[in-house]
Amino acid sequence: MARIVMKFGGTSVADIDRIRNVARHVKREVDAGHEVAVVVSAMAGKTNELVTWTRAASPMHDAREYDAVVASGEQVTAGLLAITLQSMGVHARSWQGWQIPIRTDNAHGAARITEIDGSFLVKRFGESQVAVIAGFQGLGPDNRIATLGRGGSDTSAVAIAAAVKADRCDIYTDVDGVYTTDPRVEPKARRLSKISFEEMLEMASLGAKVLQVRSVELAMVHKVRTFVRSSFEDPDAPGMGDPINPPGTLICDEEEIVEQQVVTGIAYAKDEAQISLRRLADRPGVSAAIFGPLAETHINVDMIVQNVSEDGSKTDMTFTVPTGDLDKAVAVLEKAKAEVGFDAIQSEAGLVKVSVIGIGMRSHAGVAATAFKALADKGINIRAITTSEIKISILIDGPYAELAVRTLHSVYGLDKS
Amino acid sequence: MARIVMKFGGTSVADIDRIRNVARHVKREVDAGHEVAVVVSAMAGKTNELVTWTRAASPMHDAREYDAVVASGEQVTAGLLAITLQSMGVHARSWQGWQIPIRTDNAHGAARITEIDGSFLVKRFGESQVAVIAGFQGLGPDNRIATLGRGGSDTSAVAIAAAVKADRCDIYTDVDGVYTTDPRVEPKARRLSKISFEEMLEMASLGAKVLQVRSVELAMVHKVRTFVRSSFEDPDAPGMGDPINPPGTLICDEEEIVEQQVVTGIAYAKDEAQISLRRLADRPGVSAAIFGPLAETHINVDMIVQNVSEDGSKTDMTFTVPTGDLDKAVAVLEKAKAEVGFDAIQSEAGLVKVSVIGIGMRSHAGVAATAFKALADKGINIRAITTSEIKISILIDGPYAELAVRTLHSVYGLDKS
Numbered sequence: 001m002a003r004i005v006m007k008f009g010g011t012s013v014a015d016i017d018r019i020r021n022v023a024r025h026v027k028r029e030v031d032a033g034h035e036v037a038v039v040v041s042a043m044a045g046k047t048n049e050l051v052t053w054t055r056a057a058s059p060m061h062d063a064r065e066y067d068a069v070v071a072s073g074e075q076v077t078a079g080l081l082a083i084t085l086q087s088m089g090v091h092a093r094s095w096q097g098w099q100i101p102i103r104t105d106n107a108h109g110a111a112r113i114t115e116i117d118g119s120f121l122v123k124r125f126g127e128s129q130v131a132v133i134a135g136f137q138g139l140g141p142d143n144r145i146a147t148l149g150r151g152g153s154d155t156s157a158v159a160i161a162a163a164v165k166a167d168r169c170d171i172y173t174d175v176d177g178v179y180t181t182d183p184r185v186e187p188k189a190r191r192l193s194k195i196s197f198e199e200m201l202e203m204a205s206l207g208a209k210v211l212q213v214r215s216v217e218l219a220m221v222h223k224v225r226t227f228v229r230s231s232f233e234d235p236d237a238p239g240m241g242d243p244i245n246p247p248g249t250l251i252c253d254e255e256e257i258v259e260q261q262v263v264t265g266i267a268y269a270k271d272e273a274q275i276s277l278r279r280l281a282d283r284p285g286v287s288a289a290i291f292g293p294l295a296e297t298h299i300n301v302d303m304i305v306q307n308v309s310e311d312g313s314k315t316d317m318t319f320t321v322p323t324g325d326l327d328k329a330v331a332v333l334e335k336a337k338a339e340v341g342f343d344a345i346q347s348e349a350g351l352v353k354v355s356v357i358g359i360g361m362r363s364h365a366g367v368a369a370t371a372f373k374a375l376a377d378k379g380i381n382i383r384a385i386t387t388s389e390i391k392i393s394i395l396i397d398g399p400y401a402e403l404a405v406r407t408l409h410s411v412y413g414l415d416k417s
Numbered sequence: 418m419a420r421i422v423m424k425f426g427g428t429s430v431a432d433i434d435r436i437r438n439v440a441r442h443v444k445r446e447v448d449a450g451h452e453v454a455v456v457v458s459a460m461a462g463k464t465n466e467l468v469t470w471t472r473a474a475s476p477m478h479d480a481r482e483y484d485a486v487v488a489s490g491e492q493v494t495a496g497l498l499a500i501t502l503q504s505m506g507v508h509a510r511s512w513q514g515w516q517i518p519i520r521t522d523n524a525h526g527a528a529r530i531t532e533i534d535g536s537f538l539v540k541r542f543g544e545s546q547v548a549v550i551a552g553f554q555g556l557g558p559d560n561r562i563a564t565l566g567r568g569g570s571d572t573s574a575v576a577i578a579a580a581v582k583a584d585r586c587d588i589y590t591d592v593d594g595v596y597t598t599d600p601r602v603e604p605k606a607r608r609l610s611k612i613s614f615e616e617m618l619e620m621a622s623l624g625a626k627v628l629q630v631r632s633v634e635l636a637m638v639h640k641v642r643t644f645v646r647s648s649f650e651d652p653d654a655p656g657m658g659d660p661i662n663p664p665g666t667l668i669c670d671e672e673e674i675v676e677q678q679v680v681t682g683i684a685y686a687k688d689e690a691q692i693s694l695r696r697l698a699d700r701p702g703v704s705a706a707i708f709g710p711l712a713e714t715h716i717n718v719d720m721i722v723q724n725v726s727e728d729g730s731k732t733d734m735t736f737t738v739p740t741g742d743l744d745k746a747v748a749v750l751e752k753a754k755a756e757v758g759f760d761a762i763q764s765e766a767g768l769v770k771v772s773v774i775g776i777g778m779r780s781h782a783g784v785a786a787t788a789f790k791a792l793a794d795k796g797i798n799i800r801a802i803t804t805s806e807i808k809i810s811i812l813i814d815g816p817y818a819e820l821a822v823r824t825l826h827s828v829y830g831l832d833k834s
Contacts, residue, residue, distance in 0.1 A: 016473040050493065056433040057497045058504035065503070068511050069496035072489035076467065079486035080474045086482070087475035094485050098515065099560060143516060 002167040002243055003125065004029055007039040007135065007157035011174045012231035013077050014044040016084075023084040024235035025172065026130060030090050032241050035125040037164065039135040039157040040081055042073025063108035067137070067147045071097070074134035074153065082132045092130040095121075097145065102138035102156070104146040111146035112214075113138055113155065118163035125164075133160060154215035162222035169224050170246070171211060172231035177249035178203065178210055180414040181266040186406045188415040192264065193245075196254035199264045202357045202391050206267035211251075219251060226251040254359050262367060263358035263412035266405050272302065273326040273349040274383060274395060275319055275333070281341035282315045289340045290317070293332050299325045303353065303386045303393060318384050320395060323349040351383065352401040355393040356408055368392050374411040380404055419584040419660055420542065421446055424456040424552065424574035428591045429648035430494050431461040433501075440501040441652035442589065443547060447507050449658050452542040454581065456552040456574040457498055459490025480525035484554070484564045488514070491551035491570065499549045509547040512538075514562065519555035519573070521563040528563035529631075530555055530572065535580035542581075550577060571632035579639035586641050587663070588628060589648035594666035595620065595627055597831040598683040603823045605832040609681065610662075613671035616681045619774045619808050623684035628668075636668060643668040671776055679784060680775035680829035683822050689719065690743040690766040691800060691812065692736055692750070698758035699732040706757045707734070710749050716742045720770065720810060722801045735801050737812060740766040768800065769818040772810040773825055785809050791828040797821055 006029065008022050022040075029036050041047075050070045054061050078094035085092035100120060104111035121131050135153025140146035148155050154171060161169035177191040178200065195203070197220035204213045210228055219226045229248025233240065239247060254260070280286060287306075294301055304319040321329045326349050333345055361367040368385075371392055375382060380403065384395040396404055409415060423446065425439050439457075446453050458464075467487045471478050495511035502509035517537060521528035538548050552570025557563035565572050571588060578586035594608040595617065612620070614637035621630045627645055636643045646665025650657065656664060671677070697703060704723075711718055721736040738746045743766050750762055778784040785802075788809055792799060797820065801812040813821055826832060 016470060019474065053433060053493070053497055054500055057436065057500040060504070061500040062503055062510075065496040065499045065511055067496075068499075068513070069493050072492050075489050076470070076486050079482040079484075080470055082482045082485075083471055083474040083478040086479055087477070093479075094482055096485070096562075145513075 001033045003035040003164060005037045005039060005157050005161040005166045005169045006172060007153060008172045008231055010041040010044040012172055013040055019080055019084050021235065022081060022231060023088055025231065026085060027088055027090050028235050028241045030130060037121055037131040037133060037160055038081065039133045039153055039160060040074060040077040041135050041153040043077055046073040064144050067108050067145045071137040071145045071147050074136050078132045078134040085130060090130055091128055092132055094132045096134050097137040098139040104138035104140050106140050106142060108140065108146050110149040111138060111140060113159045116159055116163035121164050151212035154212040155218060158215045158218045158224050158226060161224045168227060170227045170229055172229055173210060174232065175210060176230035176247065177228050181405055181409050185402050186409045190414065190416050192249050194250045194252060194257045195264055196257055196359050197251060198390055199357050199359055200251045203265055203267050206269055206355050223253055260360045261358060262360035262364045263356055265357050266408045267355045267357060268401055268405055269353045270401060271323040272320045272351045272353050272395065273323040273347060274351055275321065275329060276346040277317045277342040278346065279314045279343035280317050282313055286340060289336060293336050294329060297328060297332050299329050303384055303395060305384045305386060350398040351395055352398050353393050353395050354404045354408065355391055357391050359390050362389050370411055371408055374407050375404060378403055378407050418450045420452040420581060422454045422456065422574050422578040422583045422586045423589060424570060425589045425648055427458045427461040429589055430457055436498055436501050438652065439498060439648060440505055442648065443502060444505055444507050445652050445658050447547060454538055454548040454550060454577055455498065456550045456570055456577060457491060457494040458552050458570040460494055463490040481561050484525050484562050488554040488562045488564050491553050495549045495551040502547060507547055508545055509549055511549045513551050514554040515556040521555035521557050523557050523559060525557065525563050527566040528555060528557060530576045533576055533580035538581050568629035571629040572635060575632045575635045575641050575643060578641045585644060587644045587646055589646055590627060591649065592627060593647035593664065594645050598822055598826050602819050603826045607831065607833050609666045611667045611669060611674045612681055613674055613776050614668060615807055616774050616776055617668045620682055620684050623686055623772050640670055677777045678775060679777035679781045680773055682774050683825045684772045684774060685818055685822055686770045687818060688740040689737045689768045689770050689812065690740040690764060691768055692738065692746060693763040694734045694759040695763065696731045696760035697734050699730055703757060706753060710753050711746060714745060714749050716746050720801055720803045720812060722803060767815040768812055769815050770810050770812050771821045771825065772808055774808050776807050779806050787828055788825055791824050792821060795820055795824050
């Protein structure tokens with residue numbers, strides 16, 4: 001007997017037929033004797049409809065009212081799934097965020113969960129009742145509904161799993177796991193059976209949009225074993241109810257991964273833009289003078305590369321921003337030119353960041369060199385490089401994106417055997 | 418300065434444009450210096466969509482889950498109206514039933530309001546904040562959302578008006594008031610400027626579907642002066658903001674109506690079916706033996722006519738049920754035939770009940786005789802008659818419905834001058 005939190009996203013609950021399919025997944029786990037809580041998103045398209053209405057009512061709207069409107073989508077799904085489960089003979093009830101309660105901070109529209117009292121849910125597990133919980137929302141300190149931001153249902157699921165000390169959190173989605181890279185780019189991509197939290201964080205934030213980054217952070221902090229698996233497979237196919245190795249990818253502590261690969265996956269992020277500041281004064285405070293104004297304008301700076309200056313006086317700095325923010329970023333920097341002190345701004349849009357990710361590279365030398373050589377062999381020019389303990393990110397020209405991903409996927413032996 | 422509760426139904430908030438129009442009605446009252454609470458229904462069609470989903474999930478569904486799903490419609494409207502009001506510079510916030518809280522009993526799907534704590538709302542009035550309240554719902558003793566049944570937003574509005582001791586409850590709807598009869602049947606129907614609670618109760622329950630019956634009962638008990646008025650008129654037209662005599666019909670205590678008409682209106686209810694039990698044993702307990710089984714089968718019996726038997730042994734009894742329930746009712750009675758004791762059942766569907774309503778008839782003789790003569794003059798056969806202090810109901814054949822309504826409307830001097 002295990003305690004399992006199951007989460008189903010919008011495409012998995014898009015209509016009553018799909019909700020019925022979700023109920024069969026839930027029933028399978030209940031029939032196996034497990035204690036089950038289910039977290040659901042709004043039916044596909046519903047959140048967009050609600051958001052569109054709030055914008056039509058007023059482009060500059062009160063985030064608390066936005067939350068009251070938009071949170072209704074998940075509440076509907078939770079009730080419908082509870083009804084469907086009951087019709088299949090499964091003892092179930094729906095819970096809204098304020099009923100549990102899931103406490104959040106006051107940042108309406110992008111709230112963070114501060115506390116979950118799991119005692120109600122655990123009591124109901126004892127009565128063999130399945131809890132069907134509206135994702136994406138909680139109760140703010142102002143006693144009003146607060147939503148967690150788009151994709152927040154993943155975070156709800158992991159937080160609830162932590163609160164009730166679940167053995168596992170299964171994130172059912174429209175893909176059947178986490179792959180070594182995007183299968184649309186490299187058909188030889190393999191599904192990973194396991195990936196560490198740290199690696200998944202890099203994969204998620206780099207564009208492998210399987211899981212919300214915050215949910216992975218939370219899973220890492222609370223060591224919640226999280227499975228990414230498909231809701232579209234037959235719920236009663238062989239192995240679907242396997243309590244140890246269900247089909248999908250397990251995101252877990254690196255200690256659980258016995259045979260660690262050097263490189264686990266290749267991620268990429270398109271539509272990066274590069275900004276270079278030439279002959280920058282190399283003095284304390286210059287970075288703050290650059291990135292402060294950008295942060296205030298809510299421009300997300302990604303890669304930052306600065307060389308040590310030869311004579312300690314002037315240097316060049318390069319960083320990337322989303323292409324959509326490039327014009328705004330350049331305008332901000334032009335305005336700050338006098339204070340920052342540089343000669344010229346150069347910029348280029350339409351670039352791609354390709355990243356090699358693997359916890360194993362911490363203990364293996366030469367991983368970066370392999371990447372550089374492989375790209376050079378294909379004639380791909382490297383514009384900038386940043387590295388962390390478990391990641392090498394390389395900025396290249398946009399048209400080479402797919403070639404670079406396939407080249408790196410192959411050189412690290414990730415292709416299907 | 419007055420304290421006003423305003424209620425807007427589904428067609429009045431059907432889309433963002435109409436919500437904006439509603440906001441203009443609210444702003445008009447706020448600008449006039451009044452304290453305002455607004456109660457809203459779900460956008461037209463939304464409740465039906467949600468109900469359809471719950472039925473598709475399971476025809477026999479948990480009423481608590483139904484409530485969780487269906488209540489979301491009003492929550493959306495409340496948030497959208499609050500946003501719209503804010504965009505017009507009106508200080509406003511939305512409230513859901515559980516936040517106020519509006520306490521109900523445990524009859525999910527058809528709950529009754531048991532208690533409303535108006536103190537939060539009154540405090541916000543003091544801060545010049547408009548309360549936008551999701552209608553149709555409250556919080557049950559099980560700490561779950563409970564809905565009041567279809568049309569329950571009228572009841573929400575009146576209950577809130579009573580709780581905050583409002584000077585007035587304005588029910589905005591798609592008609593501009595209560596008429597002496599259905600204007601589609603008799604174009605000469607006049608809008609009433611005032612009608613007593615008792616008369617409105619008869620009008621509402623007899624098919625003049627302007628207001629939910631329960632809301633009128635509640636208004637009568639708490640003496641809430643209730644206006645029925647149109648949301649589709651220009652919010653800033655002359656007289657719309659008149660604090661004493663806004664356009665529409667005031668439903669009020671009879672003492673407020675100085676010049677009481679003998680007859681106030683003519684109502685009708687179509688699709689009645691008549692059941693007659695012939696040569697019924699005239700003994701104690703026989704009525705219970707008939708109507709007990711019908712009630713258990715949820716068949717709503719309306720008119721009941723029983724004559725005194727000539728010799729104290731056998732009598733005939735006639736009563737009406739909705740035509741849609743006729744077959745079920747006959748089957749129930751056939752089954753109970755032995756216990757009840759009667760010779761034969763006769764039934765006929767497709768009848769119409771026409772009612773003459775007026776508080777003034779309490780002190781005027783001859784009102785009934787006038788009706789009978791007028792109908793006889795037109796060759797309309799009377800099948801059954803029931804009377805109360807303020808109402809005469811007459812059962813006639815369906816095809817004569819419109820003629821009977823127009824005849825009675827004219828004979829009591831209700832036609833437009």
